[in-house]
Amino acid sequence: MAEKIKKFFQKKKADAKFKLAGPGHRLSESSISSQSVVRREEPAVKRSGLSEESKVAAEAALARLSQKRDNPAFNTSLAAIRAQVKRELESETANSKGSNEPLQVEKKIEIEKEVPGNFAASGVYFKCPLISNDILSRDEWKRNIKTFLYEQLEEERGLTACLIIQSCNNNREKIDTCVETLCKYLENIVTYPEEEKYQKIRMSNRAFTDRVQPIEGAMELLLAAGFAQQRLFNNEGVEEDFLVFIKDNVPSVESLVTLIDALRSAEPIQLELDRNLQVLLPSQAANKVQLPPSFYALTPEEIKREQQLRAEAIERSQMLRTKAMREKDELREMRKYKFAIIRIRFPDGILLQGTFSVYERYLDIHDFLRENLEHSDLPFVLTTPTGQKLNLDENSNKTLIDLRLVPTSVLNFAWHSSVAEEINNSPNKDVYLKPEIMVLVQEI
Template identity: 80%
Template sequence: MADKIKKFFQKKKVDAKFKMAGPGHKLSESAISSQSSVTSKREQPMGSKRSGPTEESKVAAEAALARLHQKRENPKFNTSLAAIQAQVKKELENERAQASTSAPNTDTKEREQEMDLPRNFAAAGVYFKCPIISNDILPRDEWKKNIKSFLYEQLEEERGLTACLIIQSCNSNREKVDTCVETLCKYLENIVTYPEEEKYQKIRMSNRAFCERVQPIEGAMELLLAAGFTQQKIANAEGVDEDYLVFDAANVPSIESLTSLIEALRTAEPIQLELDRNLQVLLPSQAAAKMQLPPSFYALSPEEIKREQQLRIEAAERSQMLRTKAMREKDELREMRKYKFAIIRVRFPDGILLQGTFSVYERYNEIHEFVQENLEHSYLPFVLNTPTGHKLIPEEDGNKTLIDLRLVPATVLTFAWHSSVIEQINSSPNKDVFLKPEVMVLVQEV
């Protein structure tokens, strides 16, 4: 387990070097040849043989099937492509029939009923991964507990580096953490610079700076113990015993080893969680029923959102004639920033919807890659269209956030193959196949 801590710091150093090195390419070929290989890959005909699935994709497929078997209460649910297409066709016909006959007020009543039904949430919540610790997918609060437990378990084997991570990962106030790190570094730098000076080898624990900047921060004491300090009682000038932290060179391999600890302190970062996409495959009727967002999607509590929204509606009604377009856009952006996460659904021509969870500050490139990695023909170019008809193009929109693109808090994008491959798609016997088989088995039973 301690190896994971060391690898974490090694990876940070490697990542920093790669960022300074600029864009990369294969060592065996030039940048031009690598671009041409990408182009030829896109031009590969659909009938050509594709490489087999990687070990990672096999594991993902097995996990998906396992989850499917655990969740299913109806063993007769048919996940064959033909059965799913038939179900989708039936639901689309029902949607069209209901749209032509539905009363205008029934929709409002249905929405009021859905507010209190968790089963109508678009997602059960927001979930995260943390590969450095385990493959579990858990809510953020549970991960915080797991990370803390994991780090304290590593203290005996790798006290110094682990203490650096505890300081960064187990304290919420970033300003206080930064102040603590600078204070600790100053303690250690004084010992390295002046190894013979006795005054730098003792820290009075009742000292105001220590009490305010260091002691309240979780992991700070562990760091000082790892740096060779021990807690002792020493009589002050008045003869009263006080608690001190005293440095002993015998507790560390060498004075120079403190330099490595200082570097680790300055470069350590919190253990980051990766947002899980919470991938879902929905039939049209399921997508229509699951419209509500769980509380974990909001930056504010749902009650605060409702109260502020009501006040905003009343204010807008009073000043409707005086509001400019710029003012409306500003309010729209402010409204979207109340959300931390967004639901993105991609509707395919066969009616199936692919759903994922994204941070509102993620880029469109993340959505494009999410769709691409779940496509059966992932090497073919495609476009996604917003409800307003805007075509999202990676070259133009790739670095725009979900807020920039007005895709918050939930949006349905329409999938279409790029115009350059439409003929190729139409001539293929698999033209109606969009998602990978291991993804299609996740379609939820009705």
């Protein structure tokens, strides 16, 4: 992104990060309670085992496990939650013989609106720290980003127009074509400043009407580059609309070079997927099993087509098929989804739930869990419902689709064998999530 664009948003970005940092803390306060939960962006690191430093950190965390909590009110609430979980698990064992089946998604995709209470999540939500700390749906963010950018036009029309082109249009191919056409207009003026033919754009010209005019922000860019709309006579003597470059409208012809650079280097304002973190009791997890429509990568027309494909699938299921054929169908089925629900079940029955893109990596799940663990420096293991242990060294860069965790999956949590025995012998062996996360457990 061009340097001026970076400076333009630098202050707003810094303000957003400052707000996300949360309230300050005294140096004497517990380091555990003030740990940052900001998402880590560093690349995956190969781990071959516990280093000496990791062992020291693990020993320190284990020592803390033996200490009593300072907040008795939370202990009381935690005891109530554990008691409720125990009752539910006993009931579940009696009714279903302790079934540990993963979270199920109803096979049939309903076009009609489902009862929201049955949804595993109310929807898919995003953050945009560049603009604000709000958590909104994608459509709401599109409107907010558009409003935000148009508010900046008066301060810096040219550079803001570049961002409008990138952020307020959907077709990437048409955006790229428009950018190249606009750059060609401006490059011609820079290269041939005295050539009058390069200083006029006929608005009825097919290249302009097809490549430039339909793209939001393109006209704002041309106005910022010194063009003004005028009625002129064409070569046939007919009066029509032209965009005419007026040198006095810009500081210098050379300033167009900065605008060309901004056009080519600007990127759309990015949204960050919000995890929509939930802490669930077993009964709540059992009731919330369906995915909302926003999780599907399907239009209503595609849903109808999908129903037809399901009928064909029933016919195919009666035929002998190879493993490769079954895997191909399985991948095609998973690609219907844009997002996935991942639930992590702890030994005490509590489930931690998060929303992920189907193309995120296992490392993202690992980091999400570590950010919410009370003892995040202790090693742990996640196991799929089929019994596969997810190893960070082998699976960190595999996507959720690669690991067959789409559209939903329940992963079972356990402490790593190197610390499991010592944890099981500690007084607070059943402490898993941070207190501020446990208070999110939905009402019993």
